[in-house]
Amino acid sequence: MVTGGRLRLGVNIDHVATVRNARGSAWPDPLRAAILAEASGADGITAHLREDRRHIRDADMEALRAGIGIPLNFECAATDEMQAILLRLKPHAACLVPEKREERTTEGGLDVAGDVERLTAYLRPLREAGIRVSMFIGHDARQIEASARIGAAVVELHTGHYSDLLAEGRCDEAEEELAALRRGAAQAAALGLEVHAGHGLTYENVEPVAAIPEVMELNIGHFLVGEAIFRGLGPAIEEMRRRMDVARGRA
Numbered sequence: 001m002v003t004g005g006r007l008r009l010g011v012n013i014d015h016v017a018t019v020r021n022a023r024g025s026a027w028p029d030p031l032r033a034a035i036l037a038e039a040s041g042a043d044g045i046t047a048h049l050r051e052d053r054r055h056i057r058d059a060d061m062e063a064l065r066a067g068i069g070i071p072l073n074f075e076c077a078a079t080d081e082m083q084a085i086l087l088r089l090k091p092h093a094a095c096l097v098p099e100k101r102e103e104r105t106t107e108g109g110l111d112v113a114g115d116v117e118r119l120t121a122y123l124r125p126l127r128e129a130g131i132r133v134s135m136f137i138g139h140d141a142r143q144i145e146a147s148a149r150i151g152a153a154v155v156e157l158h159t160g161h162y163s164d165l166l167a168e169g170r171c172d173e174a175e176e177e178l179a180a181l182r183r184g185a186a187q188a189a190a191l192g193l194e195v196h197a198g199h200g201l202t203y204e205n206v207e208p209v210a211a212i213p214e215v216m217e218l219n220i221g222h223f224l225v226g227e228a229i230f231r232g233l234g235p236a237i238e239e240m241r242r243r244m245d246v247a248r249g250r251a
Ligand SMILES: CC(=O)[C@@H](O)[C@H](O)COP(=O)(O)O
Pocket: 012, 014, 015, 047, 048, 050, 075, 097, 104, 105, 106, 136, 198, 199, 219
């Protein structure tokens, strides 16, 4: 059983906006979901302003920035458009993620190692504005090292492949992926990076990731929004919090 500091839960509310946009109504309101998440024990709110605005929209980010009392983790691609929005809104944190318009969801990590010079310059004004910058990457050692080199404060390790392998019953491969995530977390922490993890996490697969001692924050969204349909958002978050605490030996 793992003991360690309190593991934070960031609740990603992208897919509350997906449901809203399905009908073009004003409900369900992502801000209302964020406020309920805060009241239910979320340590932060994550939202992804995609270039195609398929779910979270600019007005949602404005409302979240003004309307919640816990940190806002603003996910976006590393573009000039998003940098301008970040510098205007100044969220607590920004997480830079890769984006392809044709993708259904984030498919991989950002290629930081292949874009060091541009990302170093991209991060500078964000850091000067006091925004904690995170790089959404795979557990590749080169990507972790490059994230430290460009001045990122945080890496968020992509747990999507681990989640998919488990969902497909490929348990041995999932164990290998989990071992690679553990190695990546240890390497990142040794480089002075804060370590987060996220993507595809559910009640069934969260505990081994939550038990990685260097991981300080999990960002979880799609599963929680789905589970909220059956038990409500508050209880869905509370149950995820409980499972994270069990994994950390704090329950
Ligand atoms: C970066 C990440 O894994 C998610 O937070 C991201 O929001 C996924 O994109 P969608 O929410 O559009 O699936």
